[in-house]
Amino acid sequence: xxxxxxxHSNQFKSIEDDTYATTDDxxxxxxxxxxxxxxxxxxxxxDAEKAESCLILSMRESFxxxxxxxxxxxxxxxxxxxxxxxxxxxxxxSIVPGNIDCEEVSDFHLQPTGYRIExxxxxxxxxxxxxxxxxxxxxxxxxxxSILDCALLLKRSPKDVNNARLRAINQVVLPKSRxxxxxxxxxxxxxxxLAAME
Numbered sequence: 001x002x003x004x005x006x007x008h009s010n011q012f013k014s015i016e017d018d019t020y021a022t023t024d025d026x027x028x029x030x031x032x033x034x035x036x037x038x039x040x041x042x043x044x045x046x047d048a049e050k051a052e053s054c055l056i057l058s059m060r061e062s063f064x065x066x067x068x069x070x071x072x073x074x075x076x077x078x079x080x081x082x083x084x085x086x087x088x089x090x091x092x093x094s095i096v097p098g099n100i101d102c103e104e105v106s107d108f109h110l111q112p113t114g115y116r117i118e119x120x121x122x123x124x125x126x127x128x129x130x131x132x133x134x135x136x137x138x139x140x141x142x143x144x145x146s147i148l149d150c151a152l153l154l155k156r157s158p159k160d161v162n163n164a165r166l167r168a169i170n171q172v173v174l175p176k177s178r179x180x181x182x183x184x185x186x187x188x189x190x191x192x193x194l195a196a197m198e
Contacts, residue, residue, distance in 0.1 A: 021073040026062040029077050030055075037081055043138045044085035046127045057084045082139060086153060089131050125172045136161055137168035 021029075030037065037058075041051035058080045068076045126134060132154075139150045140161070147165065151158045 019069060020066060021068045021070045021076075022066070023063045025070060025073055026059075026065075026077065029073055030059055030062070033074070033077070037077070040078065040138070040143075041081050041085055043126050043142065044082065044135055045089055046129075046131075046134060050085075050088045054081060054084045054088055057088075078143065082143065082153065086135060089135060090154075123172055129168050129171060132156075133164045133168040133171075136164040137172060140165045141169065 034055075038051060038055060041054040041058075042048065045051045045054060058077065061080050061084070062077055065076075126137060129137060135154065136150055139145045139153065140147060145153070147158050147161050150156075150165075151161045154161065
């Protein structure tokens with residue numbers, strides 16, 4: 001009787017081990033996607049030091065987590081980077097830690113987009129946007145979160161998020177002839193960092 005209980009317990013443990021992402025899984029995700037995750041962090045924060053801090057915080061949080069399904073690991077890591085960037089840019093009170101609405105990924109939906117995402121990712125005009133508009137542009141347009149998901153993450157109304165999204169789109173998605181390609185002075189170190197990543 002005891003041996004059959006032991007067998008059942010071991011079988012359950014092996015199923016559990018295959019289901020949830022481990023520290024090794026997260027380390028592999030960060031190693032494979034470090035350039036992309038740093039670019040995401042840099043676009044959200046528009047500051048190389050904050051971007052680095054954001055990645056370090058996200059790594060620590062990911063490595064300490066043992067309740068994320070393996071298939072959700074990559075999405076959960078990106079969402080963690082976004083949440084930490086919001087905290088760094090807007091302040092600690094912008095997101096309530098442990099808030100179920102912000103932490104939940106099972107209801108995550110990507111919105112369709114009519115923009116060429118890869119062309120926009122390299123645009124320095126993103127870094128010139130005001131903090132809130134930049135965060136919303138990156139989250140809604142580049143990461144394709146729905147307006148409602150973004151509103152929940154930022155603790156803003158969907159209407160405010162949509163208005164900021166439209167403002168940002170009007171500033172970033174312009175004909176090339178109207179875009180000033182030289183970065184402002186305070187973003188010179190960011191341009192150097194972006195160039196080093198390529």
